[in-house]
Amino acid sequence: MSGRRGLGARWRRRRPLRARLAIAASAAVALVAVGVCAAAFVIIRVQMTRQLDLNLSQTATEVTRQRHDWGPTASDDSCRYQAAPCVQIVPSDPAKDPRQHYTLPVGEATRQVAAGRHPAYYTKLSVAGQPVRMFTSHLQGGRSEALQVALRSDSVERGVRQAAWALSAVGGAGVLLAAALGYWVSRTGLAPVARLTATAERIAATRDARHRIELPTGSPAREDEVTRLATSFNIMLGELEQSVAAQKRLVADASHELRTPLTALRTNAELLARADRLTDTQRDRASSALGRQLREVTTLVNDLIELARDEEPQPLVEQVRPAALLEHAVGAAREHWPEITFTTRTDPAAAEATIPGVPPRLARLLSNLLDNAAKFSPPGGPVETELALAAGQLDLTVRDHGPGIAAADLPHVFDRFYRAQAARALPGSGLGLAMARQIARAHGADLTAERAPGGGALFRLRVPAP
Structure with a gap:
């Protein structure tokens, strides 16, 4: 038995799916055709014999009555x-x-x-x-x-033999038709699968995710399972293409952003290597610049590592109170930006609300929003935060009273390394808001930016409340 199973497994591995489907469909149709012909033959023979028996019974009755x-x-x-x-x-x-x-x-x-x-x-x-x-x-x-x-x-037997020959011919024609139908079904039904396989092999050979499977035209309501599979495969290819493009863009942007601080680091390091030729003031200035640039590079690298994470580790998820997290983030922002006035307003219904999340990551999201607002606020200007619970979700807003966001810059606020014309003279790497949106999406939240009424920028974070 094991030898037979092994032989069947080898046969299935060697035969392509189209051939196996054609053979299975042909065998099913042929079996039905032969079964119908065999049943028809049995019925014809039984009915002809029964008719002869009926004639004999009637003849016996007539003979008994007449003679x-x-x-x-x-x-x-x-x-x-x-x-x-x-x-x-x-x-x-x-x-x-x-x-x-x-x-x-x-x-x-x-x-x-x-x-x-x-x-x-x-x-x-x-x-x-x-x-x-x-x-x-x-x-x-x-x-x-x-x-x-x-x-x-003999007439009955002759009729039975003729019926047998006729049904054999019909059964043979049915078997041939079954073979043709099986081939047609396998060729037609597996055509999208063949295109899918060819596309996958082409992508594997060229590493180009821009290829797509050609889908049949027609009503979407008439799509079958194979067509839906091809559609899902095309969607997956689109997501893969976007992921690869984003990865390439991230590497290109990171290399571009790292080139300037690394060049400055090398210059200051070489300068400190000739410290015996420098005055004490020059040496202190070079040392301070080197430390500042090391901190900037370290922050940039850490931000890049954070952006490379696609989702939050599940073991670290716990129930978090956004109100307490916001209060802690605002306190830290006051210490880092003493010249900025931070105000917080929390709705009583949202004060005790909890959401599932990773506390350090959510704290990083809030600190990035607060740092961005403080960076664009004028000295002594206010940064207003508000937390409310409405329509089954937590609504957190952070508003500053700075120059606001230009209409041309609004669609690119959350892009990596994007810095508006007004922000290029300010410190930062252009990764804070991109990281904030990524953390929000990993927690099932939505982070948007808009121009605040009366001037300034308004960032809104919507978190589904359980």
């Missing part, structure tokens, strides 16, 4: 004619039967029927070289005699 005065030795040997019945009467007692020869065979069963001890029966036999079907029944009228009626059955 009830026959003696026990009467017989008829007209079985030589196809349409004429052969009739004979046989007594139950052989001693009272003067006739020794009968056209139809007489046996013990015939005597038992004549005596009424055996039911009537049909027999298939040969008389004078001709196929005959005989009906033996008890002769009514108080006599212990049996009536035997026979008809030639």
